[in-house]
Amino acid sequence: MQLATASLSDPGGRKRNEDALGDWSSERLYYCVLADGAGGHGGGDTASAIVVNSVLADLRYLTVAELPPTGQRLVKAIGHANANILEEQARGDAALKDMRSTVVLLAIDCELRTAAWAHCGDSRLYCFRGGQISVQTRDHSLVQEMIDARLITPEQARHHPRRNVLLAALGTAGELDIVGFDGTFSLLDRDAFLLCSDGLWEYVDETYMSKTLGEAATPDAWLGALAARVHKIAPASHDNFSALAVWIDDPDDTQSTVLQVAPS
Numbered sequence: 378m379q380l381a382t383a384s385l386s387d388p389g390g391r392k393r394n395e396d397a398l399g400d401w402s403s404e405r406l407y408y409c410v411l412a413d414g415a416g417g418h419g420g421g422d423t424a425s426a427i428v429v430n431s432v433l434a435d436l437r438y439l440t441v442a443e444l445p446p447t448g449q450r451l452v453k454a455i456g457h458a459n460a461n462i463l464e465e466q467a468r469g470d471a472a473l474k475d476m477r478s479t480v481v482l483l484a485i486d487c488e489l490r491t492a493a494w495a496h497c498g499d500s501r502l503y504c505f506r507g508g509q510i511s512v513q514t515r516d517h518s519l520v521q522e523m524i525d526a527r528l529i530t531p532e533q534a535r536h537h538p539r540r541n542v543l544l545a546a547l548g549t550a551g552e553l554d555i556v557g558f559d560g561t562f563s564l565l566d567r568d569a570f571l572l573c574s575d576g577l578w579e580y581v582d583e584t585y586m587s588k589t590l591g592e593a594a595t596p597d598a599w600l601g602a603l604a605a606r607v608h609k610i611a612p613a614s615h616d617n618f619s620a621l622a623v624w625i626d627d628p629d630d631t632q633s634t635v636l637q638v639a640p641s
Contacts, residue, residue, distance in 0.1 A: 378487045378627040381595035386619040395421030396574050396619040399429040407485040408436050409621045412478045413500050413574040424462050431458035448557025451495035455555045455584030456476045458546040481572045490564045492534035495557035505569040508591050517545035517554055522583045535579050566594035566630035576618030580607045596622035
């Protein structure tokens with residue numbers, strides 16, 4: 378099994394880009410993480426950088442007993458990142474005392490053909506299978522609670538005046554709502570993952586994500602189409618936006634081949 382990956386991070390209409398992203402790979406494992414910081418005065422970009430660096434350092438040296446990476450283990454890594462932000466807050470720099478960050482994290486075991494993920498906040502992970510969304514993380518946000526209560530639609534949430542109110546974010550002391558996939562997720566050939574901050578999904582709906590995925594020859598081309606959409610319809614002052622794309626290439630996956638040619 379092989380992976381094709383791409384990434385982008387754009388300041389949008391802001392002077393400072395408070396998003397951060399990164400990845401790490403070995404012959405067997407691949408990790409990628411995206412964080413969207415908040416706090417102002419340098420706090421947001423500091424928080425998101427701490428998250429990315431902490432998570433990748435934590436997962437780099439997993440023992441054999443910890444493989445394949447599970448959602449529960451990724452939650453633990455995110456918890457360590459939260460502790461690192463709290464430690465930095467406690468150092469007394471006034472510019473950093475209120476810094477927060479979202480996070481979304483994906484781990485892939487190429488040997489066992491499995492994936493796992495975890496997140497906190499409103500940065501999202503999508504998995505597309507057969508051109509359709511098979512996985513979408515649930516935001517920790519006020520508007521998500523309103524969607525669940527059927528007070529607004531997902532489309533209305535994108536433009537709601539309180540769409541940026543989070544119910545969970547790293548940099549918070551006490552119990553924190555970090556959600557991970559339960560165990561591991563079996564991968565199929567041509568599965569496609571998208572990790573993105575709210576600065577992207579706020580202006581790019583899932584129908585457009587799927588449409589452009591089907592038209593793109595590479596992950597870079599896919600992200601380029603999504604970025605072009607943001608620049609076309611977002612206001613001049615729009616937020617930073619970032620994304621990571623991971624495509625699965627597994628020609629030995631006979632199950633996927635059967636699924637793709639089966640009658641609808």
